[in-house]
Amino acid sequence: MSKFAKKKSGELPAVSTASLPDIVFMLLFFFMTVTVMKNNDVKVKNELPQANEIKKLEKKDRVITIFVGAPNDEFASVFGKEATIQLNDKFSNPDDVGDFILQERAKKDEELQNVLTTSLKVDKNANMGLISDIKQELRKVNALKVNYTTYEGDAFNNIKN
């Protein structure tokens, strides 16, 4: 047999997996860098409405977030099914919003205290009555800059008619 005949044995050479760790590491680093660790659990249903004329919230340290929505199933037996406000980790009523904002504002650096934005993450099925109450409270503590946080999408999806 000549030495060339051996190669025709029909077996496919195995794909080299030597670079697999490199590829996986690359992916790993990508996800590590883009990951933002959540610092508070959202205890309410929080499916945001869609809009397309949106502006990005630039600096994370200048934002105070208020969640609004119906409590998650495990809290529904205690707090009911109506939309409620979540401030930090606890359910609250509109009267607490003012104090919450003042507290959060006091935690920030002095030079940021006047440029804070309140991000309202409101479930799309919430009633406007509650939102109006929150807005009144925000006005009382002079937190006038608000951002109705939404998903990017077609606003017409919000109203089906």
Place this chain on the structure above:
Amino acid sequence: MGKRAEVPTVNAGSMADIAFLLLIFFLVTTTIETDAGLARMLPSTAKSPPVTIKHKNLLEVVINKDNELLVEGEEMPLHELRKTAIAFIDNAGEKDSCNYCKGEGLAESSDNPNAAVISVKNTRETTYEAYIAVQNELVAAYNELRNREGQRRFKQDYTAMEKAYTSSETDAETKQELKTKIKLLQDLYPLHIVEPKN
């Protein structure tokens, strides 16, 4: 000379598995944060003398508890709202006060963009998504007019300028320039959306 012991190489075969494990952990814990939305200023509580707005300078939008839209007392589907709002803002009933307007100049519609006020009224039962949809359309109307004016004066869209202004890659000099342009466009079509108390 004594025999030097060879340092055994660490087996790197399981490296891929470890990396996979970490990768899957980060994949699962990652939440892409939503950090964009409609920016708005609430009116200050400081007492200001009540302003009287002429009826023709006011576009009344009402969202009822069934999320239906009433514009100037007439029912209207959402997709017509933008067109109506643009026609109202850009009407220019007083031709002299708005030479850049391209509206029809109807006597019963707004005098100029500066005087035009859109009032959005909702009931307590209106859902948030309907409210956002209406707000989005009204902002879209303003943006469309500002874009038009931006194209005419600076050959650039207002929304593009705004995006460039907030982008971190833009240098300070361009930012300053953009700021004056943005300010000018905002003054040409100032956002007047009010929400009367009900």
